[in-house]
Amino acid sequence: MRDPRTVITSDFVQNAFSAAIIPGYVNFYPFGSLLIGGLLAWITHSYRKSIYQAAQLEVASTELGRYFSPSVRDTIVSQQVSFGGVRVEAAVLFSDIRGFTSMSEKLTAEETVAFLRAYHERMVEVIYRNGGTVDKFIGDGIMVTFGTPQPRSDDAERAVRCAIEMLATLDAMNAQGKTPVAMGIGIDFGHVIAGNIGSASRLEYTVIGDTVNTASRIESATKEYGKSILFSEAVRSRLPAHMHTVEVAEVHLRGKAIGTKLYSVS
Template structure:
């Protein structure tokens, strides 16, 4: 099973091959037009036009395969084979068009301007970001053109010269120049193959990083992901630091009974839908998902980057959760399903935030009394018959303007279970 990075890289390769296909179609179209303008015989016009149109149709069909993601490697190699066939037979088509064996020495075969087409096609093959294509094409070109040279030299009328002017204007061929041109094509091909390899590695690294960032968005809000993207290696090592954050616990009331009634499949479906819109609210309010705890969620505000708005954002998120749940329950009731209720508890204070575990398996989380206090607040909701409880410490760190919008009721100074310290509990009415 290919990884996500490999899948995306394959898509990039398909896009490159498509570009190569369309480039070849354009070249064949231009070749046909030029042939009509400069051809000396109907044979030349008919032959080149037929080949160009036929190959354009074949390439169009191959592009359809690519669109479906099928036979990608085969299409790429087949395109290389087509290119090699074209640059091999093209000199012979032109040769026959001017008279062929009976009238013209084979010297003409190596005096055509096919090397311009070779160079253009070679560059187009590199757009596939698959180094094997330009490498095979360059190797095939060298072999093909060497074969044409050997074939041409078998003609007793074959004439050579070391003078460039005579080679251009006269019937003689500059063999060394021809060999040098093919050598340059070979070197260019291997250079493009290496360059394509480097580009491929760069694209793979970029795609891998993109996938990692996409995975991170499942846990962090987009602005936090941007911060993580710029973080140094030290951030991803085991260890932590002390920080002041808001910790939110959210739990579905009577979930055990609900799951027993629904059964495994419907329970998982309910949780999936519930967590989906709840997480969206968390991220909209700059929260970070620490973990799912069965049907519950542990969310932090202020990790990995703390701000002055963390306490305010946590309460805004809790209010939005309850409001979104009310809308969702209306939808459930209209479908004949029972509504559900949740309990939320939020506390604000010092925690140790960082990576727990070893380098091969890290969990980015927060630990400390603040986490335990938030969990106790959420649990107290059942006892106090309140669905949204916060601590005085959290309330005191919200903005003054925001406090005026809240409807709160003090529940007294209570001792949280398992802790000796007392904390004033505030109930928020939504």
């Protein structure tokens, strides 16, 4: 106030938009500065937090997109489905390329990888289109679940429809490729335990249980019976009446005390 350069005013507009000050407001200036500074700090913090959360959701969505179809992924994100471990009923599908080892011996490493990449991309499109979850790739094989992380009433039907469509897609690939290949698919339905399984440094969302083992052994049986698709009685009993099936055989799968009836589509 003693500085001769100080401009004194009683006009609030002049005070707000110029260097002029109102003497009665002198004590308000530091408080106002702190108030405005605190408000700006809170806005900045909230904005940074929102960006961080959005980035986390984007990363999570990208990771989920590796395993789940877009519709299933959106449901997981919106409903915050738990991955801690649950027991659910689900259909488990195993697929495997017939004679892939001998075929790969005739190809270079680059050609083998390129073939598998193209094959997996086409199959994953089919799996996602039918609402399946890619559990894992096992070399040239694929393990798929229908009913995880959330079960649906038509899981068994969608698994069989997916298998049929996978074979049709493979036929289309064979028509374009130089080396035709065949595929076997086995499906079972039953209780599984689904959740993040592994160590603290590496977790994997997967399913375990007798249904998984049975589906894998049914897939192996497709070689013996010369069928591209085989599934259990548990799957057949859940198919709609208009899906015609045929009984192939009753077999004693390893680890099973009683016989397992195997069916295929007619």
